Amino acid sequence: MTNLVFQKSNYFHQLKVFLLTFLATIIPFSLLVIGFKLKTKLPADYLTRDPSAIMSVPFYLGFFSNIGILFWCSCASICLFSYALLRKDIRAKEYSSFFLFSGLLTSLLLIDDFFLIHESVFPDYLHINESIVYASYIALGLLFFIKFKTILKKTELMILLFSLIFFGLSIICDKIFPSIPIAVEDTFKLVGITTWFTYFTRICLKRVNKLLSLSVLDKQSLSR
Secondary structure: OHHHHHHHHHHHHHHHHHHHHHHHHHHHHHHHHHHHHHHHOOOOHHHHOOHHHHHOOOOOOOHHHHHHHHHHHHHHHHHHHHHHHHOOOHHHHHHHHHHHHHHHHHHHHHHHHHHOHHHHHHHHHHOOOHHHHHHHHHHHHHHHHHHOHHHHHHOOHHHHHHHHHHHHHHHHHHHOOOOOOHHHHHHHHHHHHHHHHHHHHHHHHHHHHHHHHHHHHHHHHHHO
């Protein structure tokens, strides 16, 4: 009887999670589609279909750009998941804040890159100079280094610095030497993204492994 009650409660909980997920997906999705349709008079499938299918172009269009987006997304997810694991551990409080900031910063860069925020949205639609966006990112970067300088000194900082160098090279190609092929600029950016991913993923793995090791030791000490 107790087992049956538990199963019903568990099923009800799963149903609640599904309904919340369904509503969190369908409500903003529907509002965006309706707003887009009313504002632009364009077909709703402009928001729902894959760009290559809409434009009838080869599937590999923007292949390396999409790879970069996947690395951004993976890095943000890993950092935020590591934060969720470590946030309740007093011994890892400093690192949990580090992972939260890193995950949010990476998410911001992901959204910018995916939706062309600084390249198109700000200058073309909001009439905000692209330089302001770059200045904002520099300010966030300085805040990151100042706030977490103690942790950064303990990490493989050179990997992160290489990432920033390649991002810088990409910006230099874009703003100072526009005659350089765009493929070169995008290659620099992709290397910057993959190096960024490598740096943060390695830290997350080390800290999570340490947490698991400490948990095992705690259990062993309690069982004695």
